[in-house]
Amino acid sequence: MSTPQQGLRARDLSLGYEGADIISGLTLDVPDARVTSIIGPNGCGKSTLLRGLGRLLNPRSGDVLLDGIPLREHSTRHIATRISVLPQAPTAPSGLTVADLVSRGRHPRQKWYQQFSASDERVVEAALEATDILELADSPLEDLSGGQRQRAWISMTLAQETGILLLDEPTTYLDLAHQVDVLELVRRLYREHHRTVVMVLHDISLAARYSDHIIAMKDGAIVAQGTPSEVITPECLLEVFGLDAHVVAEPTEGRPHVIPLGTVGAAPVHT
Amino acid sequence: MKTLNLEAGPTDERAPAGPAAPAPPRRKAPRNRTAWFLASVLALLLASALSICIGGQPSSLQEAWHALFTPTGNVMDVTIRELRWPRTVLGICAGICLGLAGTLVQGHTRNPVADPGLLGINQGAALAIVAAIAIAGDLPALAQALLAFAGALVASVLVFMIGSAARYGATPVTLVLAGAAVTALCSGLVAGIVLLNDQALDTLRFWQVGSLAGRTGVLQLVWPFIAAGVVLALLNIRALNALALGADTAVSLGISVLRARAVGIGAVTLLAGTAVTLAGPIAFAGLLVPHITRAITGPDYRWLVPVSPFTGATVVLLADTAGRLIARPGELSVAVVLAVVGAPFFIYLARRKRLQTL
Numbered sequence: 150m151s152t153p154q155q156g157l158r159a160r161d162l163s164l165g166y167e168g169a170d171i172i173s174g175l176t177l178d179v180p181d182a183r184v185t186s187i188i189g190p191n192g193c194g195k196s197t198l199l200r201g202l203g204r205l206l207n208p209r210s211g212d213v214l215l216d217g218i219p220l221r222e223h224s225t226r227h228i229a230t231r232i233s234v235l236p237q238a239p240t241a242p243s244g245l246t247v248a249d250l251v252s253r254g255r256h257p258r259q260k261w262y263q264q265f266s267a268s269d270e271r272v273v274e275a276a277l278e279a280t281d282i283l284e285l286a287d288s289p290l291e292d293l294s295g296g297q298r299q300r301a302w303i304s305m306t307l308a309q310e311t312g313i314l315l316l317d318e319p320t321t322y323l324d325l326a327h328q329v330d331v332l333e334l335v336r337r338l339y340r341e342h343h344r345t346v347v348m349v350l351h352d353i354s355l356a357a358r359y360s361d362h363i364i365a366m367k368d369g370a371i372v373a374q375g376t377p378s379e380v381i382t383p384e385c386l387l388e389v390f391g392l393d394a395h396v397v398a399e400p401t402e403g404r405p406h407v408i409p410l411g412t413v414g415a416a417p418v419h420t
Numbered sequence: 421m422k423t424l425n426l427e428a429g430p431t432d433e434r435a436p437a438g439p440a441a442p443a444p445p446r447r448k449a450p451r452n453r454t455a456w457f458l459a460s461v462l463a464l465l466l467a468s469a470l471s472i473c474i475g476g477q478p479s480s481l482q483e484a485w486h487a488l489f490t491p492t493g494n495v496m497d498v499t500i501r502e503l504r505w506p507r508t509v510l511g512i513c514a515g516i517c518l519g520l521a522g523t524l525v526q527g528h529t530r531n532p533v534a535d536p537g538l539l540g541i542n543q544g545a546a547l548a549i550v551a552a553i554a555i556a557g558d559l560p561a562l563a564q565a566l567l568a569f570a571g572a573l574v575a576s577v578l579v580f581m582i583g584s585a586a587r588y589g590a591t592p593v594t595l596v597l598a599g600a601a602v603t604a605l606c607s608g609l610v611a612g613i614v615l616l617n618d619q620a621l622d623t624l625r626f627w628q629v630g631s632l633a634g635r636t637g638v639l640q641l642v643w644p645f646i647a648a649g650v651v652l653a654l655l656n657i658r659a660l661n662a663l664a665l666g667a668d669t670a671v672s673l674g675i676s677v678l679r680a681r682a683v684g685i686g687a688v689t690l691l692a693g694t695a696v697t698l699a700g701p702i703a704f705a706g707l708l709v710p711h712i713t714r715a716i717t718g719p720d721y722r723w724l725v726p727v728s729p730f731t732g733a734t735v736v737l738l739a740d741t742a743g744r745l746i747a748r749p750g751e752l753s754v755a756v757v758l759a760v761v762g763a764p765f766f767i768y769l770a771r772r773k774r775l776q777t778l
Contacts, residue, residue: 205668229674236668242530242719242778245664249720256662257674309673 161211189366229257254308296327519732522706536692543606544575572693630702630755649690704762
């Protein structure tokens with residue numbers, strides 16, 4: 150197991166864009182070699198936290214530590230060999246092929262004077278294979294379905310060969326089947342290789358299904374964290390989302406599944 | 421952590437049969453980009469030959485060869501050596517600058533209708549010229565060119581400073597806004613000055629129409645800036661490829677976005693500033709050339725950046741030569757020809773089925 154010095158942690162972290170802090174004084178140890186999902190209502194700061202963890206947003210105060218050293222003291226290029234970040238709904242230029250996109254994941258490991266090496270080529274091919282899109286390698290990205298496209302982006306983060314992957318709503322704009330497809334892929338790839346995943350997810354039941362660890366956030370603070378069954382309870386849903394819900398065990402693995410009844414404060418659906 | 425082996429995963433655990441996979445898109449044969457690169461070099465050689473041979477008194481290739489390599493001082497030798505050859509070289513240099521600057525500015529803004537003029541460079545140059553004439557009276561062409569260069573530099577530095585003053589530094593949006601503001605300010609001042617000063621107005625009228633005619637002599641002074649701009653552009657290639665996936669992804673790939681933007685804007689300033697110094701404002705070249713180049717190379721900047729100087733020079737030379745052919749015995753300036761070609765091209769861009777994203 151890792152020493153407490155390793156991995157990704159936030160210490161007394163404050164983040165914001167303009168005006169007041171969105172997150173202030175947050176402390177978090179990201180569980181190593183686990184799939185963690187951050188859930189919470191719109192505007193609770195979950196994407197902001199993810200951006201902070203991935204140094205897309207610099208802390209106003211406090212630190213994000215990678216192996217015990219603040220991110221700001223690492224070069225951005227070094228961080229890119231340890232952490233990959235997939236933003237929400239990323240865009241690529243017209244005509245870019247899947248193979249071109251995935252190759253760009255090699256960037257942090259290349260020097261400007263180096264050509265694309267044979268080992269880069271192998272890693273790219275393995276990444277395409279792992280995400281099951283090898284036969285699409287020469288297709289332009291815009292010709293792919295939404296699910297295939299998301300596989301291509303995940304493939305790019307694989308080619309980056311980082312131990313930590315941060316995903317901001319990887320299932321946005323996908324239908325349910327594609328959502329499941331992407332989450333299965335992420336869980337399979339990262340569990341098998343004992344890598345760390347942190348993702349922001351909207352769907353609580355899917356988060357419960359595909360995560361080892363859940364972080365529930367509200368108003369920029371962590372309200373609860375733990376295993377899915379510890380966190381996803383009617384009490385917690387009420388507190389975090391203001392949602393009145395039943396939580397049942399889903400029939401395959403017994404993980405919590407949310408059946409919403411109504412929002413608190415809204416007009417009652419029934420009496 | 422050791423390098424992660426991607427193949428190691430047990431393959432028996434298949435992802436559940438996901439959504440019914442649509443028919444795989446047809447595979448495109450990878451473009452043979454080396455061949456296209458050579459074709460663009462060949463096109464430039466051809467355009468140069470046309471530019472040298474076509475004029476008031478057309479010459480054959482043998483005559484051109486004779487004039488350039490074994491001159492005896494006959495009339496055609498003098499015409500070619502004194503007029504057409506310098507003009508061709510000027511066109512090549514202006515084309516290199518405009519092609520590269522256009523490619524970089526579209527890459528950094530990810531905007532397919534961006535053009536180097538966006539950074540206030542042309543209006544800055546115009547303002548420097550008319551202001552100097554209003555103060556000091558008539559100026560020789562060389563002094564005008566140097567003023568244009570200084571004005572272009574000051575304007576783009578100003579744009580970059582205003583654009584960077586935003587909370588999160590220079591972004592494409594803040595740069596374009598700052599560029600629009602500086603452009604508006606400069607045009608306002610130019611309009612004010614030429615209203616009060618006839619001499620400035622006369623100079624502006626000639627200068628404002630970008631042309632390769634009678635603008636030699638400046639190149640010897642500004643070529644180092646072209647060289648520096650080309651070097652910066654080449655250094656920017658990998659960052660451009662990462663930035664094409666969005667600023668967030670670029671950061672995730674280890675790009676220092678601020679530094680990459682500074683290098684890119686620096687290159688655009690040097691190149692577009694030099695182009696306006698050499699030939700006056702040539703609208704549309706910086707817009708057209710990146711589109712033509714992308715159609716040849718695809719969106720990879722490792723090819724776009726090296727090929728765009730060749731396509732840029734070819735386009736400028738062809739437009740200049742066409743202008744000499746169309747309006748015989750007079751001539752249409754290169755900027756006018758490009759504007760005539762460029763306007764329909766804009767309509768074509770707007771009417772494409774799928775809007776191009778960068």
